[in-house]
Structure formats: C-alpha cells, structure tokens
Amino acid sequence: xxxxxxxxxxxxxxxxxxxLFIFWDAVYPLGYLLVFGVGLDSAVQFGSGAAADxxxxxxxxxxxxxxxxxxxxxxxxxFLDRDNGIYFEMLTYPISRAEYLVGKVLFNLVVxxxxxxxxxxxxxxxxxxxxxxxxxxxxxxxxVLGTSGWFFFYAIFAVLIRRNDAFNTVTSVFYFAxxxxxxMFYPLDPLPDxxxxxxWANPITWQVEAMRWxxxxxxxxxxxxxxxxxxxxxxxxxxxxALAALRKD
Numbered sequence: 481x482x483x484x485x486x487x488x489x490x491x492x493x494x495x496x497x498x499x500l501f502i503f504w505d506a507v508y509p510l511g512y513l514l515v516f517g518v519g520l521d522s523a524v525q526f527g528s529g530a531a532a533d534x535x536x537x538x539x540x541x542x543x544x545x546x547x548x549x550x551x552x553x554x555x556x557x558x559f560l561d562r563d564n565g566i567y568f569e570m571l572t573y574p575i576s577r578a579e580y581l582v583g584k585v586l587f588n589l590v591v592x593x594x595x596x597x598x599x600x601x602x603x604x605x606x607x608x609x610x611x612x613x614x615x616x617x618x619x620x621x622x623x624v625l626g627t628s629g630w631f632f633f634y635a636i637f638a639v640l641i642r643r644n645d646a647f648n649t650v651t652s653v654f655y656f657a658x659x660x661x662x663x664m665f666y667p668l669d670p671l672p673d674x675x676x677x678x679x680w681a682n683p684i685t686w687q688v689e690a691m692r693w694x695x696x697x698x699x700x701x702x703x704x705x706x707x708x709x710x711x712x713x714x715x716x717x718x719x720x721x722a723l724a725a726l727r728k729d
Contacts, residue, residue, distance in 0.1 A: 483575035487583025494557065509546040509599050513538060513607070516665075535607045539600070540692035541664035543619070544684055546595050547626035548659070552651055554588045554627075555634030559647050562638065577726040581719065585631045592627040593620060600695065615694040622694065622708070626687045629715035635722040658684050663692075683714045 516538060561567040570580060596619065603609040634651060641647045659665075661675070662684040668676045679685050686707040693699040 483573075483579040484583045484586065487570075487575065487580060488586040491557075491584060491587040509542045509549075509595060510602055512545065513542045513599065513603060533609070535603065536609045536696040537667070537692070537698055538665070539603050539609055539611075540688050540695050540698075542599060543596055543623065543691055543695070544626060544662075544664055544688040545659065546599065547592050547623050547687075548630050548655075548684065550588050550592050550595070551585075551627050551630035552634055552655065554585055554631045555638045555651070556647075558584060558635055559638040559641070559644075563644065571726075578723055581632065581635060581722055581726065584635075585628055588631070589624050589627055592623050596620070596623045609696065611695060612697055618694045619691060622687055622691045622711075625708075625711055625715055626691075629683065629687075629711060629718055632715060632718035632722045636718065636725050639722065639725040658682055662688060664688050683711055686711045686714075 513535070558567070561570070571577070575583075600611055600616070600619070604611045634654075637647060637650050641650065661678050662682045663679055664684060668679050668685075671679065689699050690704045690707040690711070693701050693704050
C-alpha cells in the first residue's frame, strides 16, 4: 500500500473504533446553528435582505468553527500518537514526514466535507437560508483549506509540546481566543478599531468571510481572492512549520 493511502487508512480505522465521535464531528455544528441562529435571528439585525438574517450570517461561522474543531481533534490524535510512541514507530516506516502529515489529515477532510454538506443542506431545508448552490465547489475548497491549515498549525504544537496538560492548555487558549477574535459570531463593522484590526489579522476571519460570501453572498466579493490567498499562505507556512518540527525529532 502506498504511503498516503496507508496513513489515511490507519486514521480511518482509528476513527471507526468510535463511530459516535465521527457522528459528533458531522452533526454538532448544526446544533450550534439551530441554537444560536434561531435564538439570535430575531434579536440581531444587520440591515435588509439576506444580511438581516442571522441564520444566513452565522452559517459560514458554523462551517469555519467545524473545520477548526475537526483540525483540533486531529491534532489531538497526533499528540496521542507521539505520547504513546506510535508516532516514533511511524517514522521508521518507508514514508516521508510530509506524507505522514498529509495522510493524517486526509480522512478528516472527508469528515469535514460530509459535515459541511449536512450543515448547508439542513440550513437551507430547515432555516430557509438562501444558499448559493452554484458556489458550493468554492465552499468545499474553503472547508478543505481551512481544516488542513488549522491541523498543520496545531501539529506544530503537537510535536513540540511534551506534556498532555500543556498541550490541552495551548489548544484551549487558541480555540477561544481565535474563535471570538474573528467575524465568526458577529460582524466586524460595529467593533472598535483595535478589535476590528485584531479580527482582520486572524486567519479564521479570512476563511469565514470568504465562506460567508460563497454560501449566502454576504460580504465583499472583491476581498474574497485576497482572503483565500491569505489563508492559502497561512496553510503553507503552517505546513512548513509542522514539517520542520517533525524533522527535528
């Protein structure tokens, strides 16, 4: 078996031992959309038309949160591989470190795409979100890019950090700081200049804003190529950082 399919197959077998975990990854974002979207839709207004619908606004935020969460869970399994020694055994096999990294995330990209399809489909069916179906290939690309980028980012810390509690602390701090310092839950225009600048420096905002325009047309389409280019650069830098960390072991 070739290296990438072999690592992907191993990851699938590991995840298949806990089907409930895969089910949770696939459907929990819809819970956020139903709870926060329905609860805030009547309370939060952004203007007229689609932009006045919080469900439509929050859909992209839910997709971004989901890809971020799946990446975090994948990095956690990567840390466990290192903690229990499987990681070092894998490095003795005839696979490159780059193949190990990419293979680790491939199965989880399938989970992320299934999750995105479920969330978008049910948002359209249950919440009457006006989805731009013709832009779904771009949404799929952004899901793949987002999940990969954040996994590679977290993989740096999964390799460099030795203690379980330290790794959990770092990932938890990143989770809350990055999610709330972004446009995931609220528009950026009403924020103070300092908070708006911090949010625009956050790669989550680039992914979510591009996905928001692709799913529902909310946002500035002229910025989308820049946002995609910025997140692609972030993914490439994160992959290089994770690969460098692997090569030092």
